[in-house]
Structure formats: structure tokens, C-alpha cells
Amino acid sequence: MMVCWGSASCNLPGNFHTGAKTTSDRNVTVEDVMILMRTILKNSDKILTFLYGQEYEEIADTFPRLAAEEFIVLMDIRNDGKPETLRQMLSLTKRNSFVLLLDTPDNIVSLFQMMRMAILKTHLTRWILLMEGSDAENSVVRLQEFVNEGTQIVIFVKTSDGHMAHFLPYVDLYGVTQFIDKGNWKSTEELKEIVFKDPQQKPYDLSGRKFKMGVKESYLLIKLGRKFPDGSVELLSGMDVAFINMVTSALNITYKAYIPKDDVWGDGLPNGTATGLIGMVAKREVAFGISVLSISDSRLRVVDFTCPYSSGRYVLMSRSPKQKNRALAVLSPFQLQVWVCITSAVLLMGPVVYSIAYLVNKYVANNGEEIDFLWFHFNMFRNIVNQGNLIEDKSFQVRVVLAFWFLFCVINAALYSGMLTATLAIPAYETPIDSLQDLPRATKEGFTIGTLGGSNYEFIFKTATEGIFKDTWNLFNHEDRSKSFVDNANVGVMKVLSEKFVFITSDNFFRAFQTTFGKGRFHVGQQKLLPTFVGIATPKGSPVTGPFDRVILRLAEGGIIDKVIDDHYRRIPAVPSAKQASESTTSASITLTHLQASFYILSMGTLISAATFLVERMTFRHITNE
Structure with a gap:
């Protein structure tokens, strides 16, 4: 088959020459191309692609019949100068195939220059370059700059005396490719084989290289x-x-x-x-x-x-969860509805016991004793805090009610004491950040999500089109990249220690951070993300x-x-960490942190008492003045 790549109306790059030579001006003949094709095909069962320039269309036109019988693909090498077009053209050549390239020396150099600039793959193909002209040998020297080490390439230059100069690549100690003249071959003779230097087939010697x-x-x-x-x-x-x-x-x-x-x-x-x-x-x-x-x-x-x-996994690294505030630790043993029920019981039991005592005294005992309503209220509070009972009432009805009330107070006091001890002995911590699903909550709590800028970590989230990775990418700070994307891991770990920052990194980095700053200062999420191989x-x-x-x-x-x-x-x-040092020398005793709630309650009671005194004083003065 024949594939024409481009057309006569293509916008050709400046380095490509399109003026066609006449047959009389050409040294390369159909027989030269035929000998090279036969040599390639008889020593390999791989496909041969024949790339030719516009100046050699007359030679290419003689091969359609052969292309149908043999494994040959014909391509016009005319190009519009765009890397995408060149990449598409080269993608049509089969992997590990042979490519016979026939064009002017300048065009061949320009082609390899574009392949080098566009980072196109050339190592999968065995190149046979065929050129002619007075500038051909100079173009061989120019090609050295654009031929990559490892490229399998052979160059034939047709001279005016009918010989073929044969060039093979050589790489010096500094990795620079040079073409060595391997002698001449008479184009009238058949070639036994074309030898390529394949670095993948035998041990490649790098000894002494720089x-x-x-x-x-x-x-x-x-x-x-x-x-x-x-x-x-x-x-x-x-x-x-x-x-x-x-x-x-x-x-x-x-x-x-x-x-x-x-x-x-x-x-x-x-x-x-x-x-x-x-x-x-x-x-x-x-x-x-x-x-x-x-x-x-x-x-x-x-x-x-x-x-x-080396290998590892991506992890979420954040600061170690801090202990929750102990200011309201005395309220933590019971839920809000329990406190409401207990407070309501204390407030109601005063009137209930007072009413029973009043009715018994008036209608049963009839002894005329006076009963203080506030006294009963105060004793209900004394009972709930285990301060004993000061109510002296000999009636059976009052004693029955108080007996069950005392039992109620003992049960609640025991539960409260046990739960408070457990709460203070096992402190509560902030909810840790363990997975990508926790990141939206973390951002609401003021955390910034970040990673290494320009790294593979950023690229994975950036290129995600859906799912949790896409949702995570939206949580990064894109308005001010410096807040989310750091230049190196050291900056990231400092942000974790000094502010609310979640650092997405490799567990290899995390291991280094733990060794340097201590295990207790970081938290690594339980969810292990994508595995990473280095x-x-x-x-x-x-x-x-x-x-x-x-x-x-x-x-x-x-x-x-x-x-x-x-x-x-x-x-x-x-x-060294001052915090770690202080924690290591501190005994396991009760500290002010544990007791701060009791001091808050004492201060609150004192303030309420003082406020009550001021109100009574002002009220007394007002009544006196009237």
C-alpha cells in the first residue's frame, strides 16, 4: 500500500527544500534503493517503512507493486512543521521496524532536529538513511547533535563515483554521538547484511564514561x-x-x-x-x-x-491531635439531657418534700411546728453532692421519700465520680485526619491542604477528572498557591508543626520527619493512598x-x-523539643489542667454571691430612701 503524508499545498518548514531534482542530477537510483530493501527484508521478517522526500517521488512511484508483495509501507515525508503532525506520522511506523529514509541532507537533518525538540521516540526503530550531494558528509556531522545515544542508525552517502560511504554511530566518554566512516561499498554489489548496534541485546559497557x-x-x-x-x-x-x-x-x-x-x-x-x-x-x-x-x-x-x-505510599500527615479543652471537663461525664433531668429533680424535690412535711404536720401530727421552705431546698442540694442530711422529721411519709431520694443521689454521685475519673485519666483528643474523606471536615476546622508543588503528588490530583481525587484537588488553595504548594518537604513539615496544615507526601518523608522531630509530633492518616515506587x-x-x-x-x-x-x-x-523534654520529666500526678474546671466553678459562685450582695444592697437602700 502507499500512504501519502501531506500534500503539495502543505506549509513546509523553512529548512525543508522542495525543488525537485531531475533524474540526470540524481546519483541515487532505483537499484540503490532496491538493494537496501532486499538486504533488509531477507534478514528480517519485520516491516520496512520507506520514507521519501518530494524530490524522490519518481523513485517511490516504481515501488507500489513491490509494496503489495513485500512488507513495505511507502510514506511521503513532507511535513507541515508541527510536532503533532510529525508524531502522528512516526506512530504509523511499526514498533521495532526498519525505516529507510531517502531525502536531501538538509531535510534529513531538519527531521531529526524536530524529533529531538519534540521528544519523539526514535529508539524503537532501526533507521537507514540514504542521502547524496556535495553537502551530504557535512550533514552527517550535523546529525551528530540530534541523534540520541541508543538510536539504531546506519547512514549511506551516495558519491558521484558510484560508491556508497558507510557511517555507523559511536558514543564517546562524554555521551556525544559521532559517526565513524566504515568504508565504501560499491552500489553495484549486493549487501550481505546491514549491521546495527543494538544496546538492548548485549551488555552495554559504560566503564569510564562521564x-x-x-x-x-x-x-x-x-x-x-x-x-x-x-x-x-x-x-x-x-x-x-x-x-x-x-x-x-x-x-x-x-x-x-x-x-x-x-x-x-x-x-x-x-x-x-x-x-x-x-x-x-x-x-x-x-x-x-x-x-x-x-x-x-x-x-x-x-x-x-x-x-x-525504594517504595512507599502516599499518606496524609498532620500535627498530632491536641487534647480537648478541660475547662468543661466536670460536665463531660453526663450528657446535656441528664444534667437537665438531675437539675429538675433537685429543684422539684425541695417543694415535694416540703409539701409532704407540711401536710403531715398539719393534718396528721398537728403539732404546729413551723417548716422552712428554703431549708428543704438547700438540703436537696446537700444530698445530691453527698453532704449529708440535716432535715429532722420523724414522720414516716417524709422518711420514705427521703430514703429513695438518698438512693437516687448515691447512684448519680457514684456514676459521676467514676466517669469523671475516667475522663481525666484518659484525656480526649481532637478527631484525627485519617483519610481523604476527612479533608472537607478539616478545611472547615481551618486546616489547609497542601503538597509538594510541581511533584507527582500534585499531578495526580490535578489530572483527576472525577471521584475523591478530583474533590481533594478542589480543596487546595488555588488563589494563593504558596499556601498549599510548597517548594520542598522541609517547608511542608514546618507548616505542619506551626499551623493547621495537612501535608500529602510519601511515607518515606514521614519516616524522616519522625526521626528528626519525634514520633509524638505528627499524625499519619490510617488510609494509605496510592503505592509509589522510586x-x-x-x-x-x-x-x-x-x-x-x-x-x-x-x-x-x-x-x-x-x-x-x-x-x-x-x-x-x-x-530537641522543649515540649518533649517537659513531658518526659513530668510525673503522672494531678495538674492544674485537670482541676481548672473546679476553680472556674468556685470563681463563678463567688461572682454570683457578690452580684447578689450588690443587688440586695441596692434594693435595701432604695427601700430605706422611700
């Missing part, structure tokens, strides 16, 4: 030092620093560390580009990146990852991924990675 590494400072995991004139930074300490030093030492490689310009971890965007540290790796500005980089689908679209060297980010198709994987697996199988992590946390210095 790389650029991308880093992002991370609390207690990567600590950066001074910045050098060449833009690199010094790595001082941290768990990830110790880990990458072990890996690079095992591979006998060295590196220089560089930080992203926007100083964020970054992520893969829907349009195929990337930001932050992930963007540095995707654009091959660095050979690999490390900084507690979580492996996610969005990042895997633009970069590769080594096998994980790896080293590498460019798509980079040959360094395989050697890194082999070293990481050996370190993991030997338990060395776990030992490095445990040693790192043991060496984290703890920050």
Missing part, C-alpha cells in the same frame, strides 16, 4: 552544596546521594549534577512535552535523573525508569537503563539498599 545527572534538592535525601561556574552543583549528603554513588562506582562511571531551571520535579504533559527534572531527562539534557522520583504513567510517556530501588529516570531508549538495572538488582538481592536506607535514618539527628 555523564550529566539531573537532581532536585529533597529534604534529607539529597542535600546540595555550592554551584560551580559550569552550572553543575555539589552533592553533599543524603540517602539518594549515597545510593547513586554506589551504583556509579559499580559501573565505573562519573557524573556532574545539574538542577532544572524551574527547580521542580516535573511530569509528562498530555502534549508529549515534560517539565522540571523529568523534562531535563526527556530532552536528554542529562543522561539520567534522581531525586525520589516516583514512577507514574504520565512520566513513563516521556522517560524510562530503572527498576525501583527509580532513576533515563531518556527513552537510553542504553544506560540496562546497566543501571543490573546493578540495582544486585544491590537489592544482597540487602545493601535496605541497609543504606536504615543507616541513613539512624544517622538523622533529632531536634
